[in-house]
Amino acid sequence: MCRCTGYRPILTGFKSLAKDADTEILGKYPDIEDLRKCEKQDCQEICASACKNQFTPVISSNLADAKWFKVFSINEIFDVLKENRNRSYQLVAGNTAKGVYHDLNENPDIYIDITSVTNLLNDSVTSSSLVIGANKTLRDTIEVFRKRATTNGLEYLNYLADHIELVAHVPVRNIGTLAGNLTIKHERNEFPSDIFLIFETVGANVTIVNSRKKEEEIDLLRYLTFDMQKKVMKNIILPKLDNSYKYGSYKITPRAQNAHAMVNAGFLLKLDKNQTVQSARIVYGGIDPSFNHAIKAERYLVGKQIFDDRTLQGVFKALDEDIHPDNVLPQPSPRFRKNSAISLFYKFILSIAPDNKVSPRNKSGGFLLSRPISTGVQDFQTNESLYPLTQAIPKLEALAQTSGEAEYIMDIPSKYDQLYACFVTAKAPANSVVTKIDPSKALKQPGVVTFYGAKDIPGSNTFIPPNANFPVGFIPPPQHLVPEELFCSGVVKYYFQPLGIIVADTQELADTAANMVEVKYRSGAKPFLSIRQILEAGATDRIHEEASLKASQKGEDIKHIVKGTFDTTWQYHYHMETQICLVVPKEDSLDIYPGTQWMDIIQTGVANVLNISENYINIKVRRVGGAYGAKITRSAQTACATALAAYKLHKPVKMKMTFSMNMDVVGKRFPSAADYEVGLNDKGRIQYLNNTFYLDYAAGGNEPIISKSIDIFASSYISDTWNVTGKYTQTDNHASVWTRAPGHTKIMAMIETIMEHIAMELNIPSLDIRLANMDQEQNKATLQFINECRQWCDYDNRLKSVEEFNKNNRWKKKALSLVPMTYILRYAGNLSSTVAIYAGDGTVAVSHGGIEIGQGINTKVAQVCAYALGISLDMVSVKVSNNLVSPNNFTTGGSLTSEAICYATLRACEILLQRMKPVKDKMNNPSWKELVKECQNQYIELVATHMFSPNDPIQSYNIYGVCATEIELDILTGIHQVVRVDLLEDTGNSMSPCIDIGQVEGAFIMGLGFWTTENPVFDDEGRILTDRTWNYKIPGALDIPIDFRVKFPKNNPNPNGVLHSKATAEPPLCLACSVPIAIRQAVASARKEADANASKWYPISGPSDVENTFLNSLHDYKQYTL
């Protein structure tokens, strides 16, 4: 998964390896696997897989607490089992099953590697079947199926291969095996195994071998309850099926690939020549652990004419009676699973029905959405006379990063005697009172060093120090900095609040031992877990107004009133490098290597927690591996805890959160709720608008956002009749955290959603509603951008095609949205840059107070520095950020750091040039090297610093953007595809277009994830249930727009920004609200057809994900006709 790039550049890179790539990129990048040379003598082979020149009898080796065997035959498996008869064991094939269930085969005594057992890897065709080795990898199975599908009776294998392509992702399919997958289903019946599903649909059997080498062939239903202890699955037998059989299988997933099924289904009908059903197999996964076949429906169908609406209604009714999904969070709702299971059967029938039996409007319901190869266009202008400024160059660290050479904190070699720490967290709802913390069991584990809790803190128990250097006025009234406990001191503030840390010899041990700490609680008041709960309870002490926009007048032409709500949920940052810190005590300092966006809060925070002076602390940050806001204030929590352990033990200590702990402990993007009412005239011009919205700051409050982003609600429109009030709430959840465009994303989506609501209620095209609420003068720039985008993407013609498509298709719908943005960028805080020129060779180094968080700040800084000094880019190097060179700097965030640091660099260069000028004037057109050398000879100081601040003569400005998004929706599954995005982004004169393109594409895809696939689920105690990649889904490479066009308008200098540029990191994320808006439009088209009386509009809280989309399309199987 990649949160940063938006995948487009990665896909473009991979395209160069494809044999049918465009000539421009064909073979541009060599395949890394081709670089591997076999080191064995006389071996000329390229090692792309395991070495086939090796063959040895059973190999064994001792692990720390287990034994490892490698075997080469089934007999050897049993020999090993016999020798180790009383020991627990695991057969190791791909060893990927643990990625699904961490606790499957927990800590066995022996591991038996079966990957070289040839008997488990064969395949052969008999007169009645295909027999395939049980430990074929999924990738090899696909190949075998494609090959064998040319055999009479095995043609259906192509469909099975298609389905396996939907399992997991390429690396898992490369090593994960059939038997491994079926074993997961055997052990955990609730697992919606696709392999079990497709094999059970065609009536496959498996061969099981026992320790007496006796083979038994059993069907898959029997296998589910078969005692597999000390047995081996040898192969799978797939029957030949003649062409009277019709096969179809489906999988509904929250994203396009690498996701397990929400519901999956396999259908096999045997039809006679009159299309009467002779036998039926209807298999579902994801319903409940014991449900496999829809038995009533199977029985009902036998003897019925299949392509007859009466039969269909009968079978849908039978399915309705058969299917009763369980209700286990975080699974999708039973209503969704039941109804989508029925609609999949309808889809199957549409797919196999002859053309003359199906209405042309229904036909496309039988197809799945098909996705061609993704393409992208990046359209921007550069100015050669300014190079390397404005030059489209790759990020300076790109090669080091992609080759793995770039150093992250995890890569810093372990120090002598280094220890590791892990948080012990409260597994109890907020308001519980901690009555006892007993670490004794954990401390008994060899290698566990100590436990520290709140009482062990020498200074104050808060990682947000009262003296944190937020810019003056940054925290708006009535707020002030609130202490946030490093460790809970009594009353639990939120589920999973850290209570202390365990320190141990290794990270794994610390993580394990942390779970052994026993904690007792007394229950407390029921927590408030959502904004709506607070509002419903009237808990006014938890609601505070932060900012508002007031109407100066009210229109009188009120013909319509539109009221609604708009609620959104959290978004997890999903940075690959989780919260991390290394602290190394030295004789006169603590050297801290934090994964942070803000060095200063680490310095003040640690000093405050340890009660030491700030000058005792050295901080260095090379880069962080993703952050998106999560490493602004939250990084101080990890750093303070790690520093506490290092300081008290006087040993180096590192702490790296696991992915799950990171999701449990660290807050996420603010949830929001809005209640609005709008009065309108017949043209949709707003006469008054009242909107009260809430963002939940939860247990935090130190990351205010409403006052900084409320303007975007009104900035694209005439808003003098609008009253907008922004309030923050305080639920008992982990503190909400700044997350890329934290307030703007939701506040802009609010007004754009209101525009859509108005359009649907008044039945006027939504672009017309937007234009009706703009003014030619006041919104001139926004209108110009709209016009340019409209022409560029051929909006009007494409909208007509969309309407035509929707008229002709009942179960597929398209939509084309267009959303404008006017983003007001304001500067805050101070950020400095220091430029040093080395006299020996004239090369230059820069160290600045920003943090390279993947946004390419160092590349822009180097370009600006080289441009300002008039030297080539390769003479500039950007060094580690540290708190000696850049003390008291504000955080990297809010899109403005790159610009601010570039400005500071420019000024520092100007100071240097000024100092060098008198020397230069006395020389005869010297080269740069000669000049520098002479300056050194004349004792000119060749290092200069400038600190950027709002005192600099640089003004805030607007960033404009428009995005047109076309989607196609499969109503029968709720799955959509983003067909095309045309995104016009105002970058001024981009300082570094490739970097800015990366920012725009990455931000848009992060927004797309927020609005479509990312849906954190909590239980009613406030415990997050989606804290794994298994159940929290960011977009994958096949969720991005199929055709993604990004354009920076030409000849568009920004008079107010740094070197005429504009910021890019956050604004494009706001434009991603064009995706849920398009999905709504498509759903509205389906709703109109499902029920003429139903409102086109529907409220949603959370993303427009597959479930929401499906349920809001108003399914009723009575409408499922041929």
Ligand SMILES: Cc1cc2nc3c(=O)[nH]c(=O)nc-3n(C[C@H](O)[C@H](O)[C@H](O)COP(=O)(O)OP(=O)(O)OC[C@H]3O[C@@H](n4cnc5c(N)ncnc54)[C@H](O)[C@@H]3O)c2cc1C
């Ligand atoms: C990220 C991810 C996504 C996934 N998505 C999907 C999905 O969408 N749909 C889906 O259906 N599955 C999915 N899976 C499951 C995946 O298909 C299985 O993890 C994989 O097939 C297991 O095979 P393996 O060889 O790695 O098994 P291992 O992990 O090596 O073994 C698993 C178990 O099988 C036992 N075993 C292995 N071979 C034999 C044998 N011959 N006889 C008896 N016991 C045996 C082992 O003892 C062990 O208990 C996903 C997995 C991951 C990690």
